[in-house]
Amino acid sequence: MSGLLRQAWVISLKDTRLFVRDRFALAFALAFPLLFVLGFTLALGNISSPDQPIVLRVATQEQEGISTQIIAALTAGEESVFQEIAYDEARLAVKHGRLGGFVAFPADFTASLLAGGKTRIEVVSRSEDPNRRAALEGFAHALAGQISLAREAVATVAALKARETGATPALDVGSLIQPTALVAMETEQVGPARPIRASNFTLPGYLTMFVFFAAAMGAEAVARERQTQTLERMLSNGVRRESILLGKYLSTAYRGLLQLAVLWIVGIFGFNVELGPEPVAVIAISVLMVLASAGFGIMLASLVNTVRSADSVGILTSIVLAPVGGCWWPLFIAPAWMQTLSKLTPHGWANSAFNKLMLFGAEPGNVAWEMTALALFGAGFVAVALWRFRMAPAR
Amino acid sequence: MNEEFLAAKELRKAFNGNVAVDVVSFSIMRKEIFGLLGPNGAGKTTTIRMMATVLPPDGGDVMVDGHSVLRHAGEVRKLIGVCPQELALYPELTALENLVFFGQMAGLGGKQAKEAAGENLLLVGLQDRAKDAVAKFSGGMKRRVNLAISLMSRPALLFLDEPTVGIDPQSRNHIFETVQRLRGEGMTVLYTTHYMEEADRLCDRLAIMDHGQLIAVGTPRELKAQIGQPEKVTLEEVFLSLTGRRLRD
Numbered sequence: 001m002s003g004l005l006r007q008a009w010v011i012s013l014k015d016t017r018l019f020v021r022d023r024f025a026l027a028f029a030l031a032f033p034l035l036f037v038l039g040f041t042l043a044l045g046n047i048s049s050p051d052q053p054i055v056l057r058v059a060t061q062e063q064e065g066i067s068t069q070i071i072a073a074l075t076a077g078e079e080s081v082f083q084e085i086a087y088d089e090a091r092l093a094v095k096h097g098r099l100g101g102f103v104a105f106p107a108d109f110t111a112s113l114l115a116g117g118k119t120r121i122e123v124v125s126r127s128e129d130p131n132r133r134a135a136l137e138g139f140a141h142a143l144a145g146q147i148s149l150a151r152e153a154v155a156t157v158a159a160l161k162a163r164e165t166g167a168t169p170a171l172d173v174g175s176l177i178q179p180t181a182l183v184a185m186e187t188e189q190v191g192p193a194r195p196i197r198a199s200n201f202t203l204p205g206y207l208t209m210f211v212f213f214a215a216a217m218g219a220e221a222v223a224r225e226r227q228t229q230t231l232e233r234m235l236s237n238g239v240r241r242e243s244i245l246l247g248k249y250l251s252t253a254y255r256g257l258l259q260l261a262v263l264w265i266v267g268i269f270g271f272n273v274e275l276g277p278e279p280v281a282v283i284a285i286s287v288l289m290v291l292a293s294a295g296f297g298i299m300l301a302s303l304v305n306t307v308r309s310a311d312s313v314g315i316l317t318s319i320v321l322a323p324v325g326g327c328w329w330p331l332f333i334a335p336a337w338m339q340t341l342s343k344l345t346p347h348g349w350a351n352s353a354f355n356k357l358m359l360f361g362a363e364p365g366n367v368a369w370e371m372t373a374l375a376l377f378g379a380g381f382v383a384v385a386l387w388r389f390r391m392a393p394a395r
Numbered sequence: 396m397n398e399e400f401l402a403a404k405e406l407r408k409a410f411n412g413n414v415a416v417d418v419v420s421f422s423i424m425r426k427e428i429f430g431l432l433g434p435n436g437a438g439k440t441t442t443i444r445m446m447a448t449v450l451p452p453d454g455g456d457v458m459v460d461g462h463s464v465l466r467h468a469g470e471v472r473k474l475i476g477v478c479p480q481e482l483a484l485y486p487e488l489t490a491l492e493n494l495v496f497f498g499q500m501a502g503l504g505g506k507q508a509k510e511a512a513g514e515n516l517l518l519v520g521l522q523d524r525a526k527d528a529v530a531k532f533s534g535g536m537k538r539r540v541n542l543a544i545s546l547m548s549r550p551a552l553l554f555l556d557e558p559t560v561g562i563d564p565q566s567r568n569h570i571f572e573t574v575q576r577l578r579g580e581g582m583t584v585l586y587t588t589h590y591m592e593e594a595d596r597l598c599d600r601l602a603i604m605d606h607g608q609l610i611a612v613g614t615p616r617e618l619k620a621q622i623g624q625p626e627k628v629t630l631e632e633v634f635l636s637l638t639g640r641r642l643r644d
Contacts (some may be wrong), residue, residue: 003502010499014485014492021487229483236447237501237548238472391449 004243011234011247015221016254028217029255030262033210037203037263041271044198054135057102059087065110070143094124100132101125103140113151196359199271201330204354207263208347209318209327211256211290215297216314218252222301223310223393231391245298245389249382252297256290276357281364285357288374289350295381296346302388326351330359349373400425400460400583401446401552407454408441415441417607418455423552428574428584430598432591434638438607439587440480443554446585447477459552473502476550480557482537483544486530490521490540493529494547501548508547515543518576520569535566542570552583559588571597591631601630605638 019025058074060067074082085093085102093099104122112119121140125133225231234244264286267273275282300317304310322328324338325347331339332355342348353370356362401423408416416438423429433439444450446457448468456463462470484493491512498508516522519539524532529540542558555574559567574584574597588594594601595615603611603618611618611633618633619625 007500010496014488014496017492018485018487227481229479229481230485232444232447232449233477233479233483233497233544234500235449236472236475236477237497238469239500 004240004246007239007243008246008250011239011244012250012254015248015251018221019251019255025214025217029210029214029259033206033259033263034266036206036210037199037267037271040202040206041197041199044202054081054132056082056136056139057085057090057099058082058104059085059090059102060105060109061087061107062105062109066113066147067105067109070105070147091124094126097126099126100129101136103136103143113147116155197272197274199267199273200358201351201355203263203267203271203273204358205322205327205329205351207259207267207286208289208325208350208354209322210263211259212293212296212321212347213314213318214255214259215252215293216300216318217311218248218255218297219300219304219314220307220310222248222298223304223307226305226391226393227307229392235391241389241391242386244391245385248301249294249298249385252294253290256293257287260286260290274358276359277361278357278364281367282354282357284364285350285353285367285370285374288371288378289346292346292350292374292378292381295378295385298385298389299381302385302390305393321345321347324348326355330355343373346374346377349377398425399423400427401585402458403442403446403455404457405455406442406445406452406457408438408445408450408452414607416445416452419604419607419609420455421602421609421612423583423585424599425583426578426581427599428578428586428597430594430601431585431587431604432589432594432601432634433587433604437604437638439604440556442604443477443556443585443587447475447554448472449477473548474551475554476545476548476552477554478542478545478556478558480560482541484529484537484540486537487528489526489528490516490532490543491525493540494544497544498547503547511547511549512543515546518546518573519543533563533566535562535569538562538566539570539573542573546577550582552585553577555584555586557587557589559590559593567593591629591634595630603634603637610637 019029058071060071062068071082071084074080075084085099087104090099090102090104094101101124104124106120106122109119121144123133123136123140125136222231231244235241264273264275264283268275300310300313304313325342325345326334327347331342331348331351334342342352349370353367353374356367356370399422403419403421406416406419407414419438419442421429431439431442441450445452446459446464448464448471451465456465457471458464459471459474462474464471485496488496491509494512494515495505495508498511499505503511513522513525516525519542521536521539521543524536529537532540538558538560542555545553545555553574558574559570562570571593574586578584586594586598598615600612600614601618602609611621613621615630616625619628619630622628622633622636
């Protein structure tokens with residue numbers, strides 16, 4: 001056993017030495033991903049805007065009445081998020097896309113309320129602005145509820161007063177729907193709301209892509225060794241097949257760990273990448289991803305026969321698996337079927353975990369499935385490599 | 396020299412139904428330089444790969460110093476060194492790094508491997524270029540590194556598969572002298588080549604293969620005697636007389 005490990009160790013050191021001396025391979029593994037991260041981070045910028053409250057426009061078709069009292073109460077104060085707008089102007093603005101939406105009171109609003117009949121509040125919004133529509137609908141529902149309560153209260157007071165004096169009280173619904181009427185809601189925001197940095201998903205995405213890419217290209221080196229008979233030479237020297245396989249696995253893993261270290265360090269200090277509240281879990285996912293990629297590399301090496309086929313398969317698998325696995329864009333913005341498809345790739349599980357941990361503040365327990373899946377992918381790849389690895393080209 | 400060191404017994408190998416080696420048997424004596432000749436595709440390299448334990452035979456066996464390549468491959472590997480036809484080395488590494496790496500693969504410790512590498516580089520005349528990348532070497536120098544690697548474990552039996560192909564006369568002569576010196580130190584050598592004058596000069600005995608079969612075995616003089624007076628006949632004439640003049644793939 002110690003002989004196997006010693007041989008594997010020496011092979012892995014030799015391969016690492018070859019990798020470090022190959023300037024193109026080094027640049028491909030380390031500089032290329034950084035260039036991609038830089039380019040896409042600059043292109044995408046911050047994927048969400050800074051915290052800006054939505055301004056809700058309110059309109060009425062009445063000249064005067066309860067709706068004008070309500071609007072006056074809503075728009076009072078400098079910090080109000082409500083702004084009055086003329087009804088026709090608002091409709092035109094929504095139609096031409098200058099306004100996301102507004103809430104409007106109909107011309108018979110006051111008359112209907114006083115008559116004890118039903119009335120309505122109109123919500124007009126553009127279909128491509130669901131956030132504003134949700135806000136306007138929420139506001140309209142709350143307002144409708146509060147008006148109903150106010151009318152009941154006024155009606156009750158009026159009835160009691162009429163019973164005592166026979167006089168009719170002045171109706172002031174607007175005063176009853178002041179935000180401070182009975183229950184006030186207070187929203188506290190702690191700390192400034194910051195936009196999500198594009199580098200927080202571009203870096204793990206391209207890290208995953210290039211770690212797997214470099215591992216896949218390692219298959220080409222193994223195919224070349226088969227052709228030049230260095231593997232056979234080792235075998236005739238008494239080296240076990242398992243030692244060679246383990247050596248290749250280790251050297252691919254070292255390379256991945258080097259990529260990991262360089263990209264995370266440059267990402268944190270150069271691109272302000274944030275690992276989230278659980279940096280240890282991010283590192284654990286990264287290491288599991290590298291181990292899975294090393295297994296992937298030796299599995300490809302065991303399946304290909306020639307240098308050309310190794311090149312083709314390495315490039316093809318990398319180009320296909322990266323977008324499917326969410327390396328080029330965040331998986332959570334992809335359609336559901338694509339998110340499901342991504343689960344067939346180790347890239348998908350790795351990126352899912354990175355996004356959860358780095359963008360949504362997940363805890364390690366929340367990425368347990370991702371960790372398990374990466375470990376299983378790695379084990380599966382190694383099992384195939386053990387089964388199929390050849391020392392010489394097939395004839 | 397009369398002690399049998401290697402015995403190939405009815406070796407057979409086929410690839411996808413094409414017979415590469417067809418019931419081949421021969422012996423190599425201890426400290427002998429045994430030449431294996433044949434046109435391209437005759438089955439020489441396949442025979443060497445089976446003897447070197449890297450290719451399992453479909454039938455037959457090879458005994459090396461009493462150890463079967465089928466049952467005791469590990470023991471056989473301790474006795475042999477292989478210098479393949481391909482330059483089985485890493486051009487990006489230096490000559491020294493190549494030798495140390497394969498020495499360690501052969502079971503030597505780091506210090507032992509460095510010492511042996513120094514000795515072998517001296518043997519092949521490359522001690523001054525030890526720290527240069529092999530990629531910068533000429534073809535002849537690469538061949539000498541290839542040979543030096545196969546000597547790292549100081550094998551008792553050395554397989555040399557066309558070690559002088561495509562190199563200048565100086566390098567060829569150096570390899571030649573190295574092989575003779577190794578034989579003088581007690582090494583047994585199996586040597587394949589397409590250069591008949593090389594085989595004539597170097598080998599104690601020769602076997603000629605064609606179409607996967609062994610068609611003649613004997614000393615150079617015995618083979619020459621098959622077609623004329625040994626002093627007047629060349630080995631190339633013997634070879635062409637036995638294998639024909641038809642071009643091979």
